Amino acid sequence: MNDPAAAVLERARALVEDRKLSTVTRWKESHPGALAIGHMPVYVPRPLLEAIGCMPVALFGGGDAIDIIRGDSYFQSYICHIPRSTVELALLGDLSPIDGVLFPSICDVIRNLGGMWRMLFPEKYATYVDLPQSFEPDIGGAFYVLEMRRIARELAERGARPLDPARLGEAILRENERRAAIAELDALRREASWRCRASEAYLLVRAGGVLETREHTALIHEFLACARRRSGRPVDNVRVVLVGSFCEQPPLELVRALEKSGCEIIDDDFQLGMRMIDGPIEIAEGEDPLVALSRAYLEKGRDTASRYIGDLVKGAGLVRRVRESQADGVLFAAASFCDPALLDQPMLEAALTKAGVPHTSFKFSENMGQFSVIREQAGAFSDAVKLWGAEGAAP
Amino acid sequence: MTEHADAGARDQSQLTQKRMLAEHFDALAHAKERGRKIVYTFVPGNVTELLGALDLLPVLPEINALQSGMRGRSVGYIAEAEKAGHSKDVCTYVKCDVGMLRSGNIGPTGQRLPEPDLLLLSYTGCFTFMKWFEILKQEYDCPVVMLHVPYQTEGTITPEMRAYVVSQLERNVIPALEKVAGRKLDMDELARRLDLSARAEEDLVRVWESARHRPSPIDGYFGGVYYVGPIFSSFRGTEEAVRYYRELRAEVDERVRQKKGPMTPDGEVPEEKYRLVVEGPPNWTSFHDFWRMFSKEGATVVSSTYTRVGGLYDTGFRHDARRPLESLADYCLGCYTNLGLPARLDLLERYVKTYEADGFLVNSVKSCNSFSVGQLLMLRKLEERTGVPGGFIESDLVDPRYFGKANIENRVQSFLQMLETRRRLGPGAPLPERKEARRSLPVLDERGLP
Numbered sequence: 001m002n003d004p005a006a007a008v009l010e011r012a013r014a015l016v017e018d019r020k021l022s023t024v025t026r027w028k029e030s031h032p033g034a035l036a037i038g039h040m041p042v043y044v045p046r047p048l049l050e051a052i053g054c055m056p057v058a059l060f061g062g063g064d065a066i067d068i069i070r071g072d073s074y075f076q077s078y079i080c081h082i083p084r085s086t087v088e089l090a091l092l093g094d095l096s097p098i099d100g101v102l103f104p105s106i107c108d109v110i111r112n113l114g115g116m117w118r119m120l121f122p123e124k125y126a127t128y129v130d131l132p133q134s135f136e137p138d139i140g141g142a143f144y145v146l147e148m149r150r151i152a153r154e155l156a157e158r159g160a161r162p163l164d165p166a167r168l169g170e171a172i173l174r175e176n177e178r179r180a181a182i183a184e185l186d187a188l189r190r191e192a193s194w195r196c197r198a199s200e201a202y203l204l205v206r207a208g209g210v211l212e213t214r215e216h217t218a219l220i221h222e223f224l225a226c227a228r229r230r231s232g233r234p235v236d237n238v239r240v241v242l243v244g245s246f247c248e249q250p251p252l253e254l255v256r257a258l259e260k261s262g263c264e265i266i267d268d269d270f271q272l273g274m275r276m277i278d279g280p281i282e283i284a285e286g287e288d289p290l291v292a293l294s295r296a297y298l299e300k301g302r303d304t305a306s307r308y309i310g311d312l313v314k315g316a317g318l319v320r321r322v323r324e325s326q327a328d329g330v331l332f333a334a335a336s337f338c339d340p341a342l343l344d345q346p347m348l349e350a351a352l353t354k355a356g357v358p359h360t361s362f363k364f365s366e367n368m369g370q371f372s373v374i375r376e377q378a379g380a381f382s383d384a385v386k387l388w389g390a391e392g393a394a395p
Numbered sequence: 396m397t398e399h400a401d402a403g404a405r406d407q408s409q410l411t412q413k414r415m416l417a418e419h420f421d422a423l424a425h426a427k428e429r430g431r432k433i434v435y436t437f438v439p440g441n442v443t444e445l446l447g448a449l450d451l452l453p454v455l456p457e458i459n460a461l462q463s464g465m466r467g468r469s470v471g472y473i474a475e476a477e478k479a480g481h482s483k484d485v486c487t488y489v490k491c492d493v494g495m496l497r498s499g500n501i502g503p504t505g506q507r508l509p510e511p512d513l514l515l516l517s518y519t520g521c522f523t524f525m526k527w528f529e530i531l532k533q534e535y536d537c538p539v540v541m542l543h544v545p546y547q548t549e550g551t552i553t554p555e556m557r558a559y560v561v562s563q564l565e566r567n568v569i570p571a572l573e574k575v576a577g578r579k580l581d582m583d584e585l586a587r588r589l590d591l592s593a594r595a596e597e598d599l600v601r602v603w604e605s606a607r608h609r610p611s612p613i614d615g616y617f618g619g620v621y622y623v624g625p626i627f628s629s630f631r632g633t634e635e636a637v638r639y640y641r642e643l644r645a646e647v648d649e650r651v652r653q654k655k656g657p658m659t660p661d662g663e664v665p666e667e668k669y670r671l672v673v674e675g676p677p678n679w680t681s682f683h684d685f686w687r688m689f690s691k692e693g694a695t696v697v698s699s700t701y702t703r704v705g706g707l708y709d710t711g712f713r714h715d716a717r718r719p720l721e722s723l724a725d726y727c728l729g730c731y732t733n734l735g736l737p738a739r740l741d742l743l744e745r746y747v748k749t750y751e752a753d754g755f756l757v758n759s760v761k762s763c764n765s766f767s768v769g770q771l772l773m774l775r776k777l778e779e780r781t782g783v784p785g786g787f788i789e790s791d792l793v794d795p796r797y798f799g800k801a802n803i804e805n806r807v808q809s810f811l812q813m814l815e816t817r818r819r820l821g822p823g824a825p826l827p828e829r830k831e832a833r834r835s836l837p838v839l840d841e842r843g844l845p
Contacts (some may be wrong), residue, residue: 014648029483048731050826073771074769074771074772075768075771076759076761076767076770077768078484079764079767080759084767098648105522105546106522107522107764108521108522108764108765108768109525109768110762111546111765111767112764112765112768112769113757114548114735115548115735115736115737115739115769116736116768116769116772118735118736118737119736119737119772120742127548128426128546128548128735130545130546130548132543133518133541134541134543134559134563134567134568135410136566137566138562139559139562139566140559141545142559142562143545143555143558146555147555150555151420167428200549224763230800284625288424305526306522308516308518308525308541308543309529309532310541314529314532314533323507326688336484337484338484339484339486339522339523339526339764340522342482342484342485343481343482343485343486343489343523343526343527343530344529345480345482346479346480346481346530347529347530350533362485371745385631
């Protein structure tokens with residue numbers, strides 16, 4: 001029987017695999033003079049870019065699609081893979097539609113990559129986005145507002161539209177619609193995972209990295225309508241939350257291998273930037289939308305390794321997600337040499353152990369091609385949880 | 396910075412420093428019984444004058460880790476942390492600290508270090524700092540206060556950055572410190588300490604700049620880590636630091652007068668053959684072996700960037716009692732690893748030219764992405780800008796598994812031979828060809844073997 005969602009998934013897959021960014025090129029042709037601004041993971045305020053007439057383009061490296069030849073010569077062997085493949089793509093000319101890149105504060109690798117970018121491609125715009133680690137509105141929030149104004153001003157000097165509160169308000173509304181669509185997608189995964197597998201959600205969310213917000217929202221809605229027509233029945237998999245893949249992305253085949261191993265990934269942090277704000281960005285009556293955008297990050301930003309924990313209890317957010325999604329366990333899937341994920345992991349593991357949540361961990365690289373060992377490990381984890389519950393799957 | 400383990404002759408300033416450190420660790424060991432409060436914080440972006448003004452004692456985990464490395468303890472501590480689930484891929488300073496904590500928290504003088512009353516997270520130039528104190532927060536039942544220092548992408552401090560840091564100092568950091576200290580901050584006392592800092596900084600800069608002489612009277616990297624010890628750690632803003640740097644400066648001035656080279660673990664360098672600039676931290680587990688690879692060949696490091704991670708004073712910055720919080724903010728913002736790569740490259744170029752270096756060397760350490768990412772590109776760009784050849788070696792801070800002595804020594808000797816060849820060929824000799832593909836540090840397997 002034909003899958004009603006096959007066509008929309010195929011479109012999403014093509015967008016994800018389009019490493020030469022032909023969608024972005026077409027967008028620029030239809031928006032003469034407008035800028036396409038790339039951004040590295042995890043989070044940048046995409047509505048700000050849209051409001052000033054730029055197309056935000058999420059950059060996730062080259063994955064398993066390219067051989068790294070020149071990119072390797074810029075990085076020592078103990079550096080993760082995403083900066084190598086990103087430099088390789090740029091040196092190959094695949095990122096030529098991009099007029100500039102934002103490097104958000106996630107770790108020292110991405111931060112320094114921004115500095116390298118300025119030296120390698122001095123004709124292109126490159127800047128660091130210093131997301132606040134103080135979450136008080138009139139300290140960290142005020143700093144973040146100024147940081148966003150700086151970026152808007154610098155891009156306006158390069159041809160973007162001046163920042164206009166009304167346009168930003170509209171962009172935020174569009175972002176909220178997208179966020180609601182992704183939330184619906186996530187709910188479908190949790191409630192009827194046979195209608196939307198993790199590997200499918202991965203494609204659908206990631207495709208939005210090269211689409212305008214409205215187009216992305218439409219793509220997700222189209223999928224949701226198709227998915228609800230899918231026939232099928234629940235499978236006897238364990239329900240897991242996957243964490244640690246918020247920056248360098250695992251190959252899609254790895255996600256599929258996990259599914260085949262008996263693990264139903266019902267929640268994850270793949271492409272976390274699209275889900276970084278938990279719920280809608282609310283603009284209070286008479287509030288500057290830029291302040292609202294800042295406030296949303298401070299108050300509703302999701303727990304992740306690149307965000308300071310403050311007075312919160314480490315791992316409490318993850319345990320809550322496990323409970324809310326009725327997951328059976330957690331898979332830690334960090335990219336090799338990923339400082340944020342790997343430094344976080346022992347703390348999160350401790351919180352899970354204390355809460356009686358089974359977990360297992362492995363590392364990956366975006367270009368890995370063999371998944372049998374991880375598949376076996378995940379399969380053993382799945383079996384242990386099914387047979388003996390939390391106690392049997394204790395690490 | 397630490398005891399000069401196998402040094403022969405010692406300058407008076409070294410003995411002074413040794414006494415200062417011993418007294419500090421003794422004060423730490425007896426802090427609780429004497430009612431002193433303890434604040435753990437980091438070297439880059441430390442606000443020692445604030446702590447001193449409130450009679451709080453600092454503990455610096457990076458210093459503990461490097462001391463453990465020098466005393467041969469780090470390998471066991473790292474193993475302890477890895478056994479507890481910390482990844483082989485991450486910073487060995489963190490793992491060394493965690494392992495030390497789990498092994499009784501014994502400091503370099505053999506005395507137990509006190510637990511913190513506050514963790515002051517000076518988040519400056521290093522992402523790992525944030526994770527490090529999140530980890531320590533789980534180990535200790537004490538509050539944490541964050542001081543987020545924005546990154547200098549453009550190599551300049553904007554008013555917005557300064558205002559953000561000052562706000563945090565006023566609203567978060569000082570109240571948290573006052574709460575621990577049990578009293579209000581005396582701004583006059585802070586100003587007095589900032590004035591003392593500036594005086595010590597002035598003398599330190601003169602010591603650094605003495606390397607313009609031929610021969611250089613100092614080694615600005617291996618010797619340099621001793622020189623920055625007091626000002627990096629607990630003594631900035633004290634009379635002791637002022638006296639130490641005055642004494643050090645006088646010694647160095649005397650060496651200049653006598654045209655003497657630097658003191659090394661094996662005594663004075665008889666002849667200065669090569670003048671080098673070094674980028675990146677040293678390896679601590681084989682520190683003296685590493686130093687000897689240079690000193691026995693007559694190679695003196697005339698300037699280094701590692702000695703600027705605790706403050707960049709030779710670009711003109713001084714703590715300023717007239718604008719206390721703003722000047723503390725500028726200090727934090729100006730630490731070397733908080734500078735964007737282009738600004739770091741500018742600084743290296745300045746050092747190569749100012750100190751008339753024959754070559755520069757990158758010691759790329761596995762543990763420190765803040766330093767390491769971009770160094771291969773910086774190497775190429777610096778060669779292009781200066782016409783001076785660069786060398787590249789790899790090691791680690793405190794994990795001896797990543798210090799391949801024979802391999803590193805071969806690379807150092809090859810580099811120095813290349814400098815010798817260029818010298819014979821004369822000005823305009825070609826730079827070495829840079830191959831794009833390269834092999835670097837081994838990746839350890841699950842057993843920790845290369």
